[in-house]
Amino acid sequence: MCSPEESLKRLEEVFSATLARINSLILQPLVEAMWLCPCPAPEPSDPQGRECLRLLQQLHQSSQQLWEVTEESLCSLEERLRHPDTVGLESLLLLRDTNHVLQVYMEYIESYTSCVVVQAFEKAAKWRRDYWPGQLKALRKILWGLSTHGKVGTSLAQALRQPLTNHVQHYMFLLPSLGDTIEESDPARELVVHATTCFEDLQSFMKQALDQAVATQALWDTLSSKLRVALCTPARRLLQDSQDVPVTVTPLPVDRVLLFDDVLALLQGHSVHTFDLKLIWVDPEQDECTFRLLTPEEEFFFCSRDPQDQVMWWYKVTQAVCQALRGKKDFPVLGMGLEHAKTPSCRSTGAYTFLAEGRLCQATYEGEWCQGRPHGKGSLKWPNGQNHVGSFCQGLEHGFGICLVPQASEDKFNCYKCHWREGRMCGYGICEYGTDRVYKGYFQEGLHHGFGVLESTLQAPHPCKYTGHWKRGQRSGYGIQEDGDRGERYIGMWKADQRHGPGIIVTQAGVCYQGTFQADKMMGPGILLFEDDSLYEGTFTRDLTLLGTGKVTFPNGFTLQGSFVTGVQKGLHTQGVLDTAALPPDPSSTCKRQLGLGAFPVESRWQGVYGPFRDFVRAGCPGAMQEALLGFHMQSLKELRKSEQDLCSERTPPDDSVGRMEDILEEVLQHREPKALQQCLRKALSSSLHPLGKLLQMLMLTFQATYAGIGANKHLQGLAQEEVKQHAKELWAAYRGLLQVALRRKGQAPEEEEDAETRNLQVHGLVLPLVLPSFYVELFTLYLLLHETEDRLYNQGITNLSLFPDTKLLEFLDVQKHLWPLKDLTLTTNQRHSVVRDKCFLSATECLQKIITTMDPREKLEALERTYEEIEATVSRVLGQEQKLPMDDLLPLLIYVVSRAQIQHLGAEIHLIRDMMYPIHTGGLYDFLLTALESCYEHIQRNDMHRLLSCRDSREFR
Template sequence: MTTLIRPLKKSSFYMSLDVFPYKSTLSNLLMAFTDLSKKVGSASLELTQILRTGGEITQAYIFTNYQDFSDEFKKYSQSFSDMLAVGGFEYCGKNGSSCLEKAEMTLADLLEEGKGDKGNSSLLFRRIMQFPLKQLKEYSRLANKLSLAYENTSNEFNLLNKISLCWDGLKYSSTMDHSIADNTRAFWEGCSPKIADTLKIPNRRLLKESKASPLALQNAGRFSVHLFLLFNDLFVHVQYASHQVYQLETVWVETPLSDTDQSQNLVVITTPEDTLNLCASTPAEKVEWLMSLNSSINKVLSSQKSVARRGSTERLTPPVVRQAGHKFTKHGIYKDSTYNGYWMNGKIHGKGELVWADGRKYVGKFKNGFLHGPGVMTIPKGEGQEEIQDANWKDGRLHGPTIITYANGDMYEGYFKEGQRSGHGIYRQGRHMADTASIYIGEWDKDTKHGYGVMDDILRGEKYMGMWQDDCRHGNGIVVTLDGMYFEGNFIQNKMSGFGLMLTDDNSCFEGEFSGITQLQGKGTLILPNGDHIEGMFNGSWNEGLKISGTFWKTKTSPSVEKSSHAHGIKSSVYGSLAVPPDNKWGDIFYHCNATLGYSGEGKPDLTKAWESVAVSVSAGRNPKSSNRSRLRGSLLEELEVIPPHSTGKLTLERYTQISNYLKKAFETPFHPLGKLMEDVVNVFRATYIGIGAHPRLLHHAIEEIRSCVAKMYKTVRLLFPDLPPDGGPLQVFSESSKHNTEPFPKSTEEVAKFFQRQVSEISSPEEEEDCEVVSAAGLLHPLLLPKIYPALFDLYALYNDKEDEKCWERIQRLTRQGDMALMAYLGIDQKFWLLGENDPLKKLSSLREQCYAEAVDTLQQLSTALAQQRKLKVLKKNFIEIQRHISADIRFSNMIFGLFQAVQNKLGEDFVWCMDDLFPIFQYIVVRAKIHHLGAEIHLVDDLMESHLEYGELGIMFTTLKACYFQIQTEKMPS
């Protein structure tokens, strides 16, 4: 057979086909013909050799690997059908008749049955190429005859029968394919040239047409003409000179449920951009069209590897959800765009990629034809720049948490509602040192800054913390500047107006009327740093000059300035009253978290819905990536899927421990609603009080903000754990095995003292006291929140206490130059606490003293590294039983007290009774030797965060002693 192909490829016949539009189809046919001839020839030689040597016939390659031969014949049959469908044989017959006539003489013996067709070059070429396929019947007959030589139950018999059936099936399928291809060729020859030029390709077959099987458009005009064509990959609607093409992978076929006369023969075809209501002439015709359409769609979908198939691909109806590509031409929103992804009933649904003609690209989720769910939109802006929207979408618009990176470098991270910025968000404008570099974090409404927010203007060097309206500063607010200025008052359209407060870096204070920052205009009072003040009318700028008409008042010799814990040196009675109340800040952050947990703020929370929301959020955070960090996160999320006891009606120590452990994990992962809440709270606190916001006069506002956030976070936690105290405690909880009942702390001082005495008298052993704990909002949340905001918070304390700490530090450095015995003598420590060595008490300090005091010093030095004070007090529980049930975590020097107490107690005997006259000098010695640079800031922080129920009893005395040591170091006369 190969003797025919070589001359064909080298002859002028093949060269003359350069203009043949389907020359590649002819090349594929000739190549497949050559490969098949070689394979068949090789198999024939092997079979002949086996017959001559008397070997086992079934061991021949043609039988042991019959599937390879079947695939080769299928490949060749497909090439032959493609050539037949496009009329390739007729074209070749016209352009190569002389060459084919020579082939006829060469292959006369093979073409006995076609001798009557001499002179018809196209038929001659077709018969030559069809010759190998006509041998399939002989192959089947040969295998069937060979099987008769074996017993019916033998493996050889079964193998040869299987081979015979395979060749019969291949013969039948190839015959059907050739018939369909011939009908397709006839259709291309009779249809309009426009349709043929547009749709005619070698592997396309016509399966059904409405001329032969009537199918009409419902409610079509009387004189309109419609033709419907079903190909193996297309459904075509022809009307007059135009036609509409529908890819079968994006065609859904259904029938109406109604059994009326008008709808019983109706077939509804849904496509991405059109819906066709078609009527068959009879129910039988309707069934034929339905079967043909569904079968063709199934075959197209089954050829896609990306489509998951269950069971047989020859299903009755195609899947409703499928993956396919489509280019929109008429769609109002997606016109001229290209989509590749999942569909459902003719609409984009599921994950996919959409690319517009103008370069926009979206990759993400869709629902019912709209962008819906998480996705990323990339929008080109020219000159290689682009805008990226990593967001959540709803009905085609931005809705929910969103991150947008603009082409000019700006960035927005926050919430959207119906396509507009709404809710909490952060907008970073301009790159570093740009002309408009600024950062806004706060609330938005309808794409404008609206509500409470903080604006950090980097270039101007000022920060605004207050209310906004329509992108303008409007309402109560605070402004702080890099040069130490502090303003507090009311803003109208970006301008500070009316009564306000100004504090300068030199502690000057002005209370009065403003017409802008530093612009004093109207009645007011100016208090100078030395206490003198001027009352009257002011007009002008503080930085450029003032006109004053008023009265000057000289301060008294010993001015008594009312001071609060956060307002030392601030000579203003309105400080803090003109700012936004802490409970009015960051409300949208907590609203979003509560909404995620199914609570809108009204009515009774739904506990079941809240935990279902947690399960959805945690499951969405699972990531299959195999990195160590991902595996660690996956392990944490698996632990969060185990729900602890949350609504038993009674809070015990064991259940509280389970709740506390769960919250530690929940607040650490942003995929948990509580973790996202913690992340947002930490971000807003850092953005407010870092940089320009690290202003000492903002410390009061920072502490009030922490207390407010803790109270709000606690309310959110109770949506999941309603067994926690409803008012935030403090509440004393006991172990399930304890005889005590859970009870709240008393409020008044007298009740607290009686409560302590009663609890101490009821405790019979240290083991019993370990079966209880004090539960409070601060005790639960401070260890989780404070370590995350500690750097920003402590910077405020360090700046606020800077002068006192520097004075204390200078004195500590001078005192530490003294030797141990000299320092103890100076501080007035009784010699029985010197722990002198027994052999040489005057010259050598004992190792016992070095060990005891060194451990105490090391423990006190942990003030600078311990971020959650509550854990320190657990050591005291074993030694101070009278306050066992009231220990929290707001004092960080307890280990020092315990270590020193235990060491000296062992030295002096168990019956030794401590008194403050003995303890105070020792505290001073430990504080000096610890050399803590910002001791005042540490004490101030502990004092602010200590819960009120811890201020009574021995812990309160010890903390007061430490503060007294700090004051004594600053004021005591230094040794010469």
């Protein structure tokens, strides 16, 4: 009696020989029959013929692979039988690679059943009718019991199926026998059990696949040619037919329902409506006779009089949808192990083109779905070229997204990179318009709303830029507009897209206007400041031409009051009174006139910037609002980076540097001590991923839009100075808001509201030094322009004083001679050698020069304090004892140090320190020292300093 292994070997030998005969006697002639058709083309010319040829070639290839794997199995059995002591059972291909063997068998079954569905055997047999009758004797050797009176196609199908079916049955008999010969402890026993189970499943799968193929092939004969052409594909299998299990569909008028493994087909007459199973949602809730189906555009109900029929349809549809989503046929049989499966609510599947009328008509969506609606990441594409890629919620654009909208002109698109809410732009976004303009700012219900910047591109023929507030798509509120063609900047109020209310115009030529606008036109009286500090008060035209009654005040104090007329090519005509008796005006009332201070309260200028941050904090800093607030520095832009290439892309790994709101609030909560708080604020303000950093960036943008370029005008220094202080207040309020949110999330009591004095000290002492560097360039430029005249006189005095040696200058300044350091002094360890020519009070001079190396007013004052200390330390070393100098001695020495330090714009530095200094220092030591420095500055400007120049060649200085 043969052993199970020998029986398996014999079985594989027989099956291998049978496969070889099938290939040579059936499959090869079938393929050749298709190639050697009577038509002159090298392959069948009709589509059905070409499809049959493809399927037969595929079956031939699958049969070849099946023969190869059988040969491998046979070789492993022979090796085992030759060397039973050294080669274990686990070396058998059937045991060590069962899954691979099963895959080959399943591919053959799939190829075979596809041929059955489209009757490929019958069609191929017709091409060579004279060949097959002579092969019946050979076919009997392959398949015993083959009827010689049956149809050739049916006989061929049986000959290609029966050997495989018999072979699998023999496996199911021999593999358990092989397992009986193995001890329980042998690891190979597990492999045998696994292989046995797999081939049992294969037998079930084969039976199901064959039954489905036969039922599907029979279905095509019952349908009209039009329906058959619309539905018949080789891979499609019929799962359920309403003619077998009755069901009705409401509210759609349907004659017949066909459930396939990839689509649900509803037939009405000769028309058919198919639904992709991947885009069908089966409601898990059902009553006795009804259940609901959802599709991207329709909702309908399956109804049946018999509850069992209704349950059958619900079960079959549910399992078919689950199978379609997995992308492969169930193994071993449809629905096994899935009795309680439900169609997933959320899924990522293929494309769908909307057909119903509406905004999505003809649009194709590809991405994530939920309950029949686009939901999650996805893309929409319209035939006209419009595209949207981003996040969706219940069928509407919701979250970050990129949208391209074609314009009427060729190759022009509007590109929207925005946040969306319920299908409309809402939150922060960037829009690049086909009209060569770019908008960066906030939206509401699809319109510009809140703060935003609309700017023309570099290629635009008429450059312009608006930075300010919007209301429902129109400029409204406080805003800055720069007109490149006219060379002017408007700073002021807007309404309904027009200048309306108080406003300032600054021109490139240095001319400034302040007055009232109505419907984009100047109305009523205003003031006009010319570059030479002349002042006109009265009315004039839009191009700032004097017209009507007015008064001109000249820099020398003269006034001209009367009526002004400007004629075409005739210049300015006036009739009035010229007053030359007035005294010269105070310089502070002419060149230092400041515009806009009363017209635009600083608290209300940039509410469109502060507002979204206040709302964010007031709402408790929800993560859903964070990205809309910060723009797209977050993960969304990274996830959609490829979408700018083809508007549908792979996801990229998340950026670890992206700040999560939970981490931000935790950091705020953990760093509340003064030193830690300063470092925490410094880090936050330097990051665009932090709400405070983003707010500071936007405030910098508004500051530059107002005061850089054309706006660098000395008459705007007051506006700029109070704006910087207000920004510091708002940033501190934003920090306090974040802290209160962090405390509430931790269940802790919120901190008490600060009193005005405490808040003021924190703003000036902690926040202002941190934010001032962000505005320093534009702000200090305004100080330079405002104090240009004084600094020019001061610099001339410094230049003249630098011509004289130390002793002459000290004597002129009435410095007592016993205080003069006339010999080289030993420098302390914190001092360095200098390139300054003069050696007297060198350490003090170097300390004072450090004022220009920092932007922090407090650090500038500390440098000034160290300057005083170094002066006294130098005098103490000269006298050999500690010496506290009275002001009468200290002031001349300070003037000497200031002259040798040669700080170019000392007046601008002094006034910036005075305006931005810590309020607690007012009236204290720093205030006293700054006052002394101001006195030195004024002394160097005064006329009596020129006495030194007139006397330098006299005997007094020889």
